[in-house]
Amino acid sequence: MPEETFEVRDRRNGSWFWCQNEVLKAKLPHTIKLTYFALCSYANKNTETCYPSIGKVAGIAGISKSSVIRAVKTLEKGKAIRIKKEKGKVNQYILLKITSATMTLVSKEVKNQCHGRHLTSSPTEPKQTKRTNEKNNKGLKTLRKKIQDLGLKRIYA
Secondary structure (H helix, E strand, C coil): CCCCCCCCCCCCCCCCCCCCHHHHHCCCCHHHHHHHHHHHHHCCCCCCEECCCHHHHHHHHCCCHHHHHHHHHHHHHCCCEEEECCCCCCCEEEECCCCHHHHHHHHHHHHHHHHHHCCCCCCCCCCCCHHHHHHHHHHHHHHHHHHHHCCCCCCCC
């Protein structure tokens, strides 16, 4: 299925922009929505394309550059935008027609990204990774050794 662009900014006067309702209705992290809104605000009213830097998008959205990079990748994989990259040139972002199916794809991409970052050591510890537990245990052992070396006693309340 070919990618479809859309026309929503034909009456834009520069002080506001249009955004599709599907983006507003979607249950997505705010970073993705803000990134999309920032791209919409920079988009050309005739071609639905824009050329902002990651820094400019981050500045207008009020989020970090790394969050913008993740959001742009998610939007591209979800087919909400297309990115044309040319060596030595600024990336071109093309806004595509958003449907509920598009937002479903974006939501799946968000879940896939989160799954990799939240691997757990066991089902009973859903919020801590194995590496974090090991680091905490090592720090606790070090602290106990220092207390013992100083000749202090632990007092339990």
